Amino acid sequence: xxxxxxxxxxxxxxxxxxxxxxxxxxxxxxxxxxxxxxxxxxxxxxxxxxxxxxxxxxxxxxxxxxxxxxxxxxxxxxxxxxxxxxxxxxxxxxxxxxxxxxxxxxxxxxxxxxxxxxxxxxxxxxxxxxxxxxxxxxxxxxxxxxxxxxxxxxxxxxxxxxxxxxxxxxxxxxxxxxxxxxxxxxxxxxxxxxxxxxxxxxxxxxxxxxxxxxxxxxxxxxxxxxxxxxxxxxxxxxxxxxxxxxxxxxxxxxxxxxxxxxxxxxxxxxxxxxxxxxxxxxxxxxxxxxxxxxxxxxxxxxxxxx
Amino acid sequence: xxxxxxxxxxxxxxxxxxxxxxxxxxxxxxxxxxxxxxxxxxxxxxxxxxxxxxxxxxxxxxxxxxxxxxxxxxxxxxxxxxxxxxxxxxxxxxxxxxxxxxxxxxxxxxxxxxxxxxxxxxxxxxxxxxxxxxxxxxxxxxxxxxxxxxxxxxxxxxxxxxxxxxxxxxxxxxxxxxxxxxxxxxxxxxxxxxxxxxxxxxxxxxxxxxxxxxxxxxxxxxxxxxxxxxxxxxxxxxxxxxxxxxxxxxxxxxxxxxxxxxxxxxx
Numbered sequence: 001x002x003x004x005x006x007x008x009x010x011x012x013x014x015x016x017x018x019x020x021x022x023x024x025x026x027x028x029x030x031x032x033x034x035x036x037x038x039x040x041x042x043x044x045x046x047x048x049x050x051x052x053x054x055x056x057x058x059x060x061x062x063x064x065x066x067x068x069x070x071x072x073x074x075x076x077x078x079x080x081x082x083x084x085x086x087x088x089x090x091x092x093x094x095x096x097x098x099x100x101x102x103x104x105x106x107x108x109x110x111x112x113x114x115x116x117x118x119x120x121x122x123x124x125x126x127x128x129x130x131x132x133x134x135x136x137x138x139x140x141x142x143x144x145x146x147x148x149x150x151x152x153x154x155x156x157x158x159x160x161x162x163x164x165x166x167x168x169x170x171x172x173x174x175x176x177x178x179x180x181x182x183x184x185x186x187x188x189x190x191x192x193x194x195x196x197x198x199x200x201x202x203x204x205x206x207x208x209x210x211x212x213x214x215x216x217x218x219x220x221x222x223x224x225x226x227x228x229x230x231x232x233x234x235x236x237x238x239x240x241x242x243x244x245x246x247x248x249x250x251x252x253x254x255x256x257x258x259x260x261x262x263x264x265x266x267x268x269x270x271x272x273x274x275x276x277x278x279x280x281x282x283x284x285x286x287x288x289x290x291x292x293x294x295x296x297x298x299x300x301x302x303x304x305x306x
Numbered sequence: 307x308x309x310x311x312x313x314x315x316x317x318x319x320x321x322x323x324x325x326x327x328x329x330x331x332x333x334x335x336x337x338x339x340x341x342x343x344x345x346x347x348x349x350x351x352x353x354x355x356x357x358x359x360x361x362x363x364x365x366x367x368x369x370x371x372x373x374x375x376x377x378x379x380x381x382x383x384x385x386x387x388x389x390x391x392x393x394x395x396x397x398x399x400x401x402x403x404x405x406x407x408x409x410x411x412x413x414x415x416x417x418x419x420x421x422x423x424x425x426x427x428x429x430x431x432x433x434x435x436x437x438x439x440x441x442x443x444x445x446x447x448x449x450x451x452x453x454x455x456x457x458x459x460x461x462x463x464x465x466x467x468x469x470x471x472x473x474x475x476x477x478x479x480x481x482x483x484x485x486x487x488x489x490x491x492x493x494x495x496x497x498x499x500x501x502x503x504x505x506x507x508x509x510x511x512x513x514x515x516x517x518x519x520x521x522x523x524x525x526x527x528x529x530x531x532x533x534x535x536x537x538x539x540x541x542x543x544x545x546x547x548x549x550x551x552x553x554x555x556x557x558x559x560x561x562x563x564x565x566x567x568x569x570x571x572x573x
Contacts, residue, residue: 058333067335067343077335078344084420091360091378105360113354120353121562131357174353182319185386185397194395199385199402199433202357209433240435247387250413250429272366272415274426275336275346275447276458277325278467286325288455289414290426290445292393
């Protein structure tokens with residue numbers, strides 16, 4: 001494996017851009033000013049905030065990009081093309097579809113997601129949500145709108161490549177549905193139930209649903225529970241009660257499940273790391289995990305060990 | 307765990323997420339398998355999460371137990387889950403998935419599609435009849451702003467993040483770049499052609515200039531403590547700036563309401 005030096009690749013990138021703008025800033029027309037080739041894939045290099053922290057580095061080579069740890073171990077960074085194809089293959093396999101059907105589905109979800117963000121940003125008062133049809137061959141992607149869709153909504157919902165159906169005259173916006181759920185959950189919490197989960201279904205006009213684990217001394221009849229709810233949510237809701245928990249987080253207690261976990265108790269259930277994050281200090285690197293994972297000060301983390 | 311209030315209802319709803327400072331420099335990467343990583347090129351906005359949309363998952367425990375596990379499923383409903391009291395008893399926002407793919411030890415693991423971050427694993431949560439308890443749940447990463455955090459992705463800056471000289475944003479499709487150049491010019495390229503530059507707005511080029519997405523919502527170019535230019539978008543905590551695939555550079559609120567744009571759309 002021949003790999004290029006990461007810092008070399010970065011230097012090439014910076015030099016490219018400096019040249020381009022130094023010669024181009026006087027030309028507001030934006031005419032093409034530079035055709036300098038990019039070395040490596042643009043954007044995959046990341047400048048550490050503090051070189052002293054920069055043990056793991058990215059190195060680019062003709063056969064891909066690699067993350068190299070301080071101890072010399074390395075993992076391959078999957079390319080954009082590979083990652084999309086793998087997910088499409090996996091998803092098609094799960095669904096029993098062809099890869100081309102999965103690709104079509106992906107294009108639909110990209111289009112309707114783009115439209116949803118546009119409408120939610122400009123018209124949050126009427127945005128409800130979005131949905132795909134049950135299969136790639138059944139119906140267009142859908143945007144749900146509170147009340148009648150006006151011309152502005154129809155213009156915002158237009159997509160250049162993917163037809164999107166507007167399902168309007170819905171009773172609640174997304175924000176209102178969220179408030180209804182919050183009201184439901186807090187009411188049940190105040191009643192004294194300890195384990196329950198709720199959702200709304202935009203395809204059924206925002207109908208609420210809740211599943212509650214029964215608790216001694218509290219009602220186990222859905223109709224009695226219904227009578228305890230505020231009037232604005234009590235009539236349009238499905239209620240289930242069960243002996244089984246409705247909510248069970250996947251883990252608690254102890255540190256991230258990492259390659260070199262340093263936990264005081266190996267029997268503790270562990271967690272998985274999520275994404276690299278920024279806190280309030282842009283110079284401080286962070287890693288995310290679930291909030292219910294505890295004793296995270298016990299972990300010792302090695303870069304990208306899982 | 308971070309708790310936030312829903313102002314309209316006066317109710318308390320949390321986010322099942324936390325972040326911890328690490329001793330090593332983090333890169334914008336996530337595990338999609340035990341020994342394979344991907345770059346985070348974008349983050350799925352909350353409102354873009356679509357019913358029956360495809361989404362995939364990684365969890366250390368699951369992949370250890372079964373390397374050939376099923377990785378992908380569909381997004382189902384949006385909802386809220388009450389964590390049992392021995393987990394803190396919080397009510398948290400979640401997105402349900404059609405299948406419950408994760409298991410104990412997977413909490414916090416990434417949900418994604420392609421190179422886009424969707425969420426992190428909560429676990430099992432069933433808002434309907436327990437006779438069919440197949441639904442999983444994840445916490446959307448778009449909610450991380452509630453814990454004063456943001457996922458590192460190459461196409462956006464969240465509050466508190468900075469582009470120093472030599473750093474850049476790159477749109478998800480790779481065709482647009484916003485570069486904070488060493489010469490002090492902030493330049494937006496489309497297909498390597500400059501289409502917007504701070505110098506064109508009359509901002510002086512001073513080496514060492516950086517640009518910051520500030521906590522107050524303003525996107526500001528700074529040099530030695532002197533503000534050189536800004537988008538004048540202060541007053542909205544948690545704003546983020548995103549370089550879109552259409553070539554437009556846009557400042558959004560946390561609800562994705564656009565506040566400022568470079569008007570360099572569309573390529």
